[in-house]
Amino acid sequence: MAEAARARPIPTPETQHFWDGTKAGELRLQRCDACDHVYFPPRPFCPACASRKVSVFPASGKATLYSYVINHRPAAPGFTPPYAIAVVTLEEGPRMMANILDCPQTPEALVLDMPLKVKFEKLDDAITLPQFAPAKA
Amino acid sequence: MVGAAETTKLGVIPDMSQIQLHADAALNAIADAGLKLSDIDGIATAVETPQQIAHYLGITPTWVDGTSVGGCSFMLHVRHAAAAIEAGLCKTVLITHAESGKSMIGKPPRSIPAYSLQGQFEAPFGVYGPPSMFPIPVLRFMKTYGITHEQIASVAVAQREWAAKNPRAMMKDPITVADVLNSRMIAYPFRLLQCCLVTDGGGALILTSADRAKDFPRKPVYILGTGESVETPMVSQMETFDSSRAFKVAWPLAFKEAGIAHKDVDHLMIYDAFAHLPLYGLGDLGFMPYEETGKFIADGNTRPGGKLPLNTNGGGLSYMHSGMYGMYALQESVRQMRGIAPAQVKDAKISVCHGVGGMFAASGTIIFTNEK
Numbered sequence: 001m002a003e004a005a006r007a008r009p010i011p012t013p014e015t016q017h018f019w020d021g022t023k024a025g026e027l028r029l030q031r032c033d034a035c036d037h038v039y040f041p042p043r044p045f046c047p048a049c050a051s052r053k054v055s056v057f058p059a060s061g062k063a064t065l066y067s068y069v070i071n072h073r074p075a076a077p078g079f080t081p082p083y084a085i086a087v088v089t090l091e092e093g094p095r096m097m098a099n100i101l102d103c104p105q106t107p108e109a110l111v112l113d114m115p116l117k118v119k120f121e122k123l124d125d126a127i128t129l130p131q132f133a134p135a136k137a
Numbered sequence: 138m139v140g141a142a143e144t145t146k147l148g149v150i151p152d153m154s155q156i157q158l159h160a161d162a163a164l165n166a167i168a169d170a171g172l173k174l175s176d177i178d179g180i181a182t183a184v185e186t187p188q189q190i191a192h193y194l195g196i197t198p199t200w201v202d203g204t205s206v207g208g209c210s211f212m213l214h215v216r217h218a219a220a221a222i223e224a225g226l227c228k229t230v231l232i233t234h235a236e237s238g239k240s241m242i243g244k245p246p247r248s249i250p251a252y253s254l255q256g257q258f259e260a261p262f263g264v265y266g267p268p269s270m271f272p273i274p275v276l277r278f279m280k281t282y283g284i285t286h287e288q289i290a291s292v293a294v295a296q297r298e299w300a301a302k303n304p305r306a307m308m309k310d311p312i313t314v315a316d317v318l319n320s321r322m323i324a325y326p327f328r329l330l331q332c333c334l335v336t337d338g339g340g341a342l343i344l345t346s347a348d349r350a351k352d353f354p355r356k357p358v359y360i361l362g363t364g365e366s367v368e369t370p371m372v373s374q375m376e377t378f379d380s381s382r383a384f385k386v387a388w389p390l391a392f393k394e395a396g397i398a399h400k401d402v403d404h405l406m407i408y409d410a411f412a413h414l415p416l417y418g419l420g421d422l423g424f425m426p427y428e429e430t431g432k433f434i435a436d437g438n439t440r441p442g443g444k445l446p447l448n449t450n451g452g453g454l455s456y457m458h459s460g461m462y463g464m465y466a467l468q469e470s471v472r473q474m475r476g477i478a479p480a481q482v483k484d485a486k487i488s489v490c491h492g493v494g495g496m497f498a499a500s501g502t503i504i505f506t507n508e509k
Contacts, residue, residue: 006261007251007256007261008251008261009251009252009256009258009260010251010252010256011252011257012252012257015254040258040374041254041258066277066378067273067274067277068273069269069273070324070325071263071265071269071324072321072324072325073321073322073323074265074266074268075263075265076264077265078263079263082325085264085269085270085273086273087273087372087373087378095373096258096373097258097262098262107325107326112276112277112280129261129262
């Protein structure tokens with residue numbers, strides 16, 4: 001029996017720019033032209049003020065570790081436990097889920113508020129995931 | 138509330154499909170209320186559709202509610218049903234829940250569509266079921282408020298003491314904080330005994346207007362106040378991990394409508410899919426500052442004999458958890474208000490029942506009393 005494959009996102013018209021960005025090595029966020037609110041996940045209007053005038057811009061890629069679990073069981077298809085599932089706070093404000101790469105998956109190594117830097121992980125020709133790794137001092 | 142019952146069996150029920158569990162609970166509740174099926178003119182349920190349950194039971198409703206926001210859906214059904222009865226849309230509402238959570242008989246698998254925002258921005262990072270998602274906020278909560286691993290472990294210990302008094306509870310053997318902290322790791326920081334059970338079962342409730350309620354065989358339980366809200370289906374997109382916005386919006390609506398203060402609460406249910414939920418609940422519902430929640434539970438205040446009896450059936454951690462536990466929290470509040478709970482809180486007159494749906498995605502609060 002074939003092993004179940006890792007969950008793979010299917011972009012929609014509203015999120016395509018984000019996935020085009022990760023493929024190009026950019027973490028793209030959106031900012032409201034009317035009220036300056038920066039938000040994620042992508043949508044073609046501002047969830048703070050409902051303006052449809054919004055712009056896509058590249059984020060700095062800097063983030064901090066907000067919280068996480070280290071998942072032991074059951075593991076998702078395509079993952080080898082234990083692995084951390086984290087939520088990071090981007091320098092620009094929004095939060096997003098990610099794995100923490102290049103780092104032991106232990107409570108000792110994963111310290112809340114530690115600085116992180118975006119790292120792009122290619123899943124296949126269509127999808128590159130935004131991931132994070134400890135920022136070099 | 139004139140009828141309330143759980144399925145005939147709870148736990149592992151491999152000989153019954155999910156829809157039959159709904160029917161079993163519904164027939165028990167209808168019998169409890171001394172009604173006939175034809176008396177029911179309103180129906181509410183979650184996951185299964187109202188049309189599915191109405192047809193299966195042979196009910197012709199004039200009011201339906203299929204609100205399905207996770208495990209607190211039934212709190213929302215109670216709220217909506219009370220409003221519908223008040224507005225004259227129907228007279229007698231049946232609310233059903235059942236889930237073949239363990240045996241998976243006649244239960245569709247849960248899946249996250251790959252095109253949804255969760256499918257795009259959470260699923261690719263290895264989330265796989267509630268244990269990998271619901272505890273994600275807890276390390277931040279612990280850091281913000283200085284809560285210890287031992288304090289959160291004590292939630293499971295306290296609830297096991299309540300479960301020991303409930304013959305229908307799944308897990309009744311006493312446990313210690315050390316047992317909890319030495320149990321199998323599931324998703325750090327949570328271990329097996331800090332995660333809810335996975336069982337089969339169901340429950341049903343019957344509501345009618347307060348003026349009709351006195352004519353029923355059981356002493357009625359009255360609804361004093363209700364509240365509800367939703368935040369986000371994505372745990373990563375909560376406004377903060379220090380609290381739950383859905384909790385903080387729902388409970389004040391209920392307390393204000395009921396006209397009660399925290400000191401009036403004799404009995405409390407806080408949906409505990411995982412061990413951190415009661416801490417969020419005590420803090421978000423304004424019972425005490427968040428910093429004190431861990432110590433409050435560790436010091437025994439929510440155990441049998443404590444000043445704030447909490448999750449007196451043993452909760453999702455020890456009583457049962459078929460997947461959408463809110464119905465069982467409501468059942469225990471009703472039993473406490475009827476004075477028939479196995480671990481009865483003496484002279485309890487006001488019960489607060491607070492539910493969560495999804496991973497802090499939704500919330501519903503119901504306040505019951507046994508005095509008109």
